[in-house]
Amino acid sequence: DSGVTQTPKHLITATGQRVTLRCSPRSGDLSVYWYQQSLDQGLQFLIQYYNGEERAKGNILERFSAQQFPDLHSELNLSSLELGDSALYFCASSVSGRPYEQYFGPGTRLTVT
Amino acid sequence: AQKVTQAQTEISVVEKEDVTLDCVYETRDTTYYLFWYKQPPSGELVFLIRRNSFDEQNEISGRYSWNFQKSTSSFNFTITASQVVDSAVYFCALSEAGGNAGNMLTFGGGTRLMVKP
Numbered sequence: 001d002s003g004v005t006q007t008p009k010h011l012i013t014a015t016g017q018r019v020t021l022r023c024s025p026r027s028g029d030l031s032v033y034w035y036q037q038s039l040d041q042g043l044q045f046l047i048q049y050y051n052g053e054e055r056a057k058g059n060i061l062e063r064f065s066a067q068q069f070p071d072l073h074s075e076l077n078l079s080s081l082e083l084g085d086s087a088l089y090f091c092a093s094s095v096s097g098r099p100y101e102q103y104f105g106p107g108t109r110l111t112v113t
Numbered sequence: 114a115q116k117v118t119q120a121q122t123e124i125s126v127v128e129k130e131d132v133t134l135d136c137v138y139e140t141r142d143t144t145y146y147l148f149w150y151k152q153p154p155s156g157e158l159v160f161l162i163r164r165n166s167f168d169e170q171n172e173i174s175g176r177y178s179w180n181f182q183k184s185t186s187s188f189n190f191t192i193t194a195s196q197v198v199d200s201a202v203y204f205c206a207l208s209e210a211g212g213n214a215g216n217m218l219t220f221g222g223g224t225r226l227m228v229k230p
Contacts, residue, residue: 104158
């Protein structure tokens with residue numbers, strides 16, 4: 001158990017819908033990262049937050065957004081969902097903004113039908 | 114831009130064999146960090162090791178060992194006396210030290226290791 005929690009574990013929704021994925025980092029970790037794992041794209045970095053501020057952006061679609069709240073939990077919002085958004089979404093946290101090891105949550109498996 | 118290549122998509126071995134997973138990386142930074150993660154069939158990503166670019170010492174942890182060679186931009190992972198429980202997908206990853214890149218991990222495509230009894 002990494003100490004990072006993600007909810008829900010599974011999500012099935014229809015095209016065009018909007019969903020919110022939630023992540024709680026390990027106690028004391030200030031940095032939260034979101035990654036997408038799909039069969040065709042592999043594991044891809046989406047976005048990083050550090051202590052409430054956006055720190056870096058990767059290949060995140062405009063339909064996707066995220067935020068980190070004062071209690072350091074983070075939410076990833078996915079809207080206007082398409083079939084191709086079906087993937088495993090991971091949240092990770094690390095001690096600070098520096099590249100220490102990132103500990104991953106169990107992931108949220110999103111299926112868009 | 115940073116890139117990680119794991120040329121072996123799938124490896125199959127018989128229990129107790131040694132196996133090496135290859136990882137080659139590209140980066141323009143002189144300071145960077147390399148990682149290995151394990152993804153068992155249950156799906157979670159488990160951190161195995163982190164090395165920084167200034168530390169080329171090989172590392173051994175039980176049956177696991179890592180060989181970092183800057184001259185060939187490689188960070189290979191060897192499992193000695195493999196066991197069925199080692200069956201998983203293994204990912205090599207790279208993080209550059211900072212700047213505007215944040216601390217994102219760039220992952221290789223992964224190597225699926227199957228250890229047969």
